[in-house]
Amino acid sequence: MQESEYVLETKGLIKNFDGRRALDGVSMSVYNGEVFGLLGPNGAGKTTMIRIILDVFRPDEGDVRILGGPFSENTKDRIGYLPEEGGLDRKLKVIDALRFFAGLKGMTNPEPEIELWLNRMKLSDYREKKVGDLSKGMSRRLQFIVSVIHRPELLILDEPFYGLDPVNKKQIKDILLELKRDGMTIIMSTHQMDEVERMCDRILMINNGRSVLYGNINEIKERFGFSAVVDYEGILPQMDDEYIESVNDYGSHAEMVLKPGADSQKILKHLMKSVSIRKFEVSTRSLNDIFIGVVEDEQ
Numbered sequence: 001m002q003e004s005e006y007v008l009e010t011k012g013l014i015k016n017f018d019g020r021r022a023l024d025g026v027s028m029s030v031y032n033g034e035v036f037g038l039l040g041p042n043g044a045g046k047t048t049m050i051r052i053i054l055d056v057f058r059p060d061e062g063d064v065r066i067l068g069g070p071f072s073e074n075t076k077d078r079i080g081y082l083p084e085e086g087g088l089d090r091k092l093k094v095i096d097a098l099r100f101f102a103g104l105k106g107m108t109n110p111e112p113e114i115e116l117w118l119n120r121m122k123l124s125d126y127r128e129k130k131v132g133d134l135s136k137g138m139s140r141r142l143q144f145i146v147s148v149i150h151r152p153e154l155l156i157l158d159e160p161f162y163g164l165d166p167v168n169k170k171q172i173k174d175i176l177l178e179l180k181r182d183g184m185t186i187i188m189s190t191h192q193m194d195e196v197e198r199m200c201d202r203i204l205m206i207n208n209g210r211s212v213l214y215g216n217i218n219e220i221k222e223r224f225g226f227s228a229v230v231d232y233e234g235i236l237p238q239m240d241d242e243y244i245e246s247v248n249d250y251g252s253h254a255e256m257v258l259k260p261g262a263d264s265q266k267i268l269k270h271l272m273k274s275v276s277i278r279k280f281e282v283s284t285r286s287l288n289d290i291f292i293g294v295v296e297d298e299q
Ligand SMILES: Nc1ncnc2c1ncn2[C@@H]1O[C@H](COP(=O)(O)OP(=O)(O)OP(=O)(O)O)[C@@H](O)[C@H]1O
Pocket: 017, 018, 022, 040, 041, 042, 043, 044, 045, 046, 047, 048, 049
């Protein structure tokens, strides 16, 4: 391994809480400059994984190497972290919270950056407000500033889009891509599959503490075959088992998972006998679909 290739490597992480296994031998590597998605259903072990990476918890077994070595005081200043919720003193004024965190991260002249980010996140008018008086979305935006203000090399985000409306979500997404272009490595844990699908280079999916999918997102999607999306009017006919693995029908929109080698022209012809078609599209399966399939198979 070259020193600069990986920003983070975990090997065989095991963590038990009260005799219950939360992580069961999870290994992953995150490359320099990529956006890496940490996925999994509720309780899968994502936050535990992040806490071990950040040295909040020690693993019972396994090893973490981050930014070239084990976690240290020096590593802390090179990482930005957005927790799932909380993390800021509700009694502090917005401006004081930012000054406090900038100081904690070793910034000597934080004021220009603070102004820049307050402006960007549309929080300038709220600088004198108490953190506890901010709306959920504002508080999330403030928390986001805290995680990036010191321009970390590695940014770890636990549910970055949680509690944000579509406009704020888009803004955070745009900023993350800009930070990536500037060379920042980003790890994000989320349930928002559409965002992951569009933003992440590679993913790790964990379920019940075990790694179930890992690698390049396009390669994973190709491995899971194809699906057909149909927008239609009428009553969807019974589909041929020879070609169709499963159908998820919403009444005027249906998603079909195709069996390997399925003839999409025959499927289309079969559909056209019964319904009027507005759209018919064959593509790789959505990550959401793959996620649900993998989790259901495990159950
Ligand atoms: N401090 C703790 N003490 C005891 N059990 C814990 C602790 N932290 C996590 N767990 C347990 O470990 C398992 C994994 O939890 P974790 O919070 O890592 O999941 P998650 O994937 O982040 O879930 P979510 O998407 O719901 O946030 C769960 O069964 C949880 O109850």
